Amino acid sequence: MEEALSDTRVVTINGARQAGKSTLARLAATASVNPVIRLLDDPATLRAARDDPTGFIDHDGLLVIDEVQLAPELFRVIKVAVDTDPRPGRFLLTGSARILALRDLPDALPGRMEIIELWPFSQGEIDGTPDRFVDAAFTHGPGLAHTSSQRRRDYIERVVRGGFPEAVRRMARRRSAFFDSYLSTLIERDVSQLSVIERRGELRRLLALLAGRSGGLLVAGALATRSGIPRSTLNRYLELLAAVFLIKQVPAWSSGHSKRAVGTPKLTYVDSGIACHLLGQDATRLGAPGGTAGPMVENFVLMELARQLSWSNERARLYHYRTKDRVEVDAVLESADGRVVAVEVKAGATVRTEDLAGLRHLAHRLGDRFVAGYVLYTGQQTLPFGDRLRALPIDALWHLAP
Secondary structure, three states: OHHHHHHOOEEEEEEOOOOOHHHHHHHHHHOOOOOEEEEOOOHHHHHHHHHOHHHHOOOOOOEEEEOHHHOOOHHHHHHHHHHHOOOOOOEEEEEOOOHHHOOOOOOOOOOOEEEEEEOOOOHHHHHOOOOOHHHHHHHHHHHOOOOOOOOHHHHHHHHHHOOOHHHHHOOHHHHHHHHHHHHHHHHHHHHHHHOOOOOHHHHHHHHHHHHOOOOOEOOHHHHHHHHOOOHHHHHHHHHHHHHOOOEEEEOEOOOOOOOOEOOOOEEEEOOHHHHHHHOOOOHHHHHOOOOOHHHHHHHHHHHHHHHHHOOOOOOEEEEEEEEOOOOEEEEEEEEOOOOEEEEEEOOOOOOOHHHHHHHHHHHHHHHHHEEEEEEEEOOOOOEEOOOOEEEEEOOHHHHOOO
């Protein structure tokens, strides 16, 4: 944040509602000289922004505008202001919907604005641990090792809790009320700012259906048939849910050498606690035989990786891999220079040889580009499974550092 404000005219903190954007903006403001904070959630402040946008932004120091998506007309006058006076660190904005997705946004400030995405807490942020698995994996490859005290039940409880600060603070029986309120506000307010939704009940039903497919392929045609929602409308809903940081699509990966790779993206919920709530799954139900622990734990791990990629030193992208022959790898991390770290996720405490089939397939195909393959599981020991392949406890994600 400090680096962005030191060399960029406009910095925007964009992310899920209740993820801590306003708190982070206030902390950043305390390090600035003569800051002013304006909250557009306040009706009088919002009226002032709409009635006199030029006067509203007139300030010599850092101006923090919270929930800027409520007054998109401000972007035009901010553009004029920073073009006239191009000093860095003039505006710090926060928004609960993807700024570039606003339907009435007059100008997205290209070249003048840096967007920092803020997700719900990672496990390392909650526990105060390093949170550097991605960098450690690319640095040390198969040399990684970790011993854990966590058991399967501990991971299940983390999955159900999720990462929203309010949910983390609450006892299990009170989280449900928070999630209900959160989803209602998201649909009634944030989604409505992006698009007119006439049948909101239809959107609520879709949320539960999507939760049941977390960690699976997002096949729009099959989903439209199952939900009864027309394909064009379904695609619009999916774009809106991604714009308000509720879901994320993990794209398919291909090495460029195989025509048998499947290009369908994988669906994840940004917060596993929300997905479990939509399915009516507490820790007991999720961990029971026949429960949905497998896909929910996979969803959880994928989003921990996605969070780390937003701050890791290694510039890598997150993909999944699946061939038409159903060879699968849950997560593929590809660096800018083409090196690959692959991750398979298991909700059980036992790793079998067949669990590494996808990792071995990628290792054989990629040769020296393949850094390492890991099975992240709910056991407690690091186990070797051959050349560049290891099983690691899941909490290696937030305990290891390069």
